Amino acid sequence: MRANYNPEGRSYSAEDIRIRADEVAQLTAALTPLATELFSHAAWFHTAAESAAALSEEAAALLKDILAEMDEQTEVDAESSRLASKLSEVLAQEHPLPEGEWVDARGKDLARAMAGFWFNLGDxxxxxxxxxxxxxxxxxxxxAQQDLATLCARFYLRSSDAMYLLAALRERSPVPARMLATAHAA
Structure with missing residues (x-):
């Protein structure tokens, strides 16, 4: 076999590749605002949860050290519980969402990944x-379920966020629902 040999029937033409790239670019552009917003929320919640866990572990370790000297384990448990409760309250409050070039770039990455996922669902x-x-x-x-779960994990998305993006992809599908119903009836 010679270098750069493409067996017949196993490659796409340059025109097919250009058309698909244009479709992916258009879908990515359409999804980017929504994907950026969802990623921004997901990044904030992920950061907050990780920070809360780290703070809680540090505080619990410190309390255990202090109270170990006093031999008061019940106090450690009670104080740890109060700390976890306060952290939950802080997380429930509204905070500014992350923004900037990093969030915008990751939002676009998410939109492109979802566009690729969409085109991989079928021909x-x-x-x-x-x-x-x-x-x-x-x-x-x-x-496809596993692929979607992997994609969600990469961008810290909950499954409800993924369903929201899938709904947006489905809405952008040029095939109206009534045409799908007619095609299935035939």
Missing amino acids: SEAIRADACDELMTGRANTP
């Missing part, structure tokens, strides 16, 4: 829409 809009509907209703039992 046609109808197949992608059906696969998306199955994922959103929990009927899917496919590798």
Whole structure:
């Protein structure tokens, strides 16, 4: 086999690649504002939760050291519980969301990843829409579920955030629902 040999039937034409790249770019641009907002919220909650856990561990260790000298384990448990409660209250309050170039770049990364996920669901809009509907209703039992979970973990998203993005992808599908119903009836 010679270098750069492309067997017949196993490659896309330059035009096919350009068309798909344009579709991905358009979908990415359409999803970027929503993806950036969701990532910003997810990053804040992830940072807050990790910070709270670290503070709680440090405070508990300090309390254990202090109270170990006094031999008062029940006090440690009570104080740890009060600290966890106060941290939960602080997390429930509104705080400014992260912003800036990093959040914007990660939001665009998320949008591009979701666009890629969308196109990997199937070869046609109808197949992608059906696969998306199955994922959103929990009927899917496919590798796509694992792929979506991996994507969510990479961007600190909850499954509800992923469903919100899937709904946005589904809405942008050029195949109206009535056409899908007609195609399935045939």
